[in-house]
Amino acid sequence: METKPAPTTFKGILRHLGPGLIITATIVGSGELIATPALAAKVGFTMLWFIILGCLVKVFVQVELGRYTLVTGKTTLEAMNSVPGPKLRVSWMVWFWVVMYIGSTMQVAGMMGGIASLVVDKASGWHTGLIALIAIVCMVMLLSGRYRLVERVCIAMVVLFTFFTILALVSLQFT
Secondary structure, X not given: OOOOOOOOOHHHHHHOXXXXXXXXXXXXOHHHHHHHHHHHHHHHHHHHHHHHHHHHHHHHHHHHHHXXXXXXXXXXXXXXXXXXXXXXXXXXXXXXXXXXXXHHHHHHHHHHHHHHHHHOOHHHOHHHHHHHHHHHHHHHHHHOOOHHHHHHHHHHXXXXXXXXXXXXXXXXXXX
16 A cells, blocks of 8 residues: 655645544543533542543543554554453453443443433433434444545534534633
């Protein structure tokens, strides 16, 4: 596979933002919108350092895993499997990742439920249908195998998230 030269025009740069914005769309979201305010309401600024540390570590781990993949051609899971230590078919780090992945899957289900419960009154029973609809739309979109579709939806989500975050920040100044 031949390496393409980096884009030099603004339009060229925008055309190559898709993969990065897909990663951004998967990372930023419910933690910032639901978990952080809930934690802040319970403990105030006591855990602010933990949130900042988590944001910093998240960025550097992802950057370095990306670099490792580019340099070696190995996937992240292959890198984790090469970590020294006990192995039970695969490295302990891969098992750790499996447990984390299961937790992440449950987190996504919780996010869909949380969003649906905010949109629809729980007593009406509609929130279950909305959760199912969101899950089905996501599955169909991903199973279609159309990268451009996933890329455009993720870009739209990141743009909307950014817009509403800035709007909330500006609106906060007038409360």
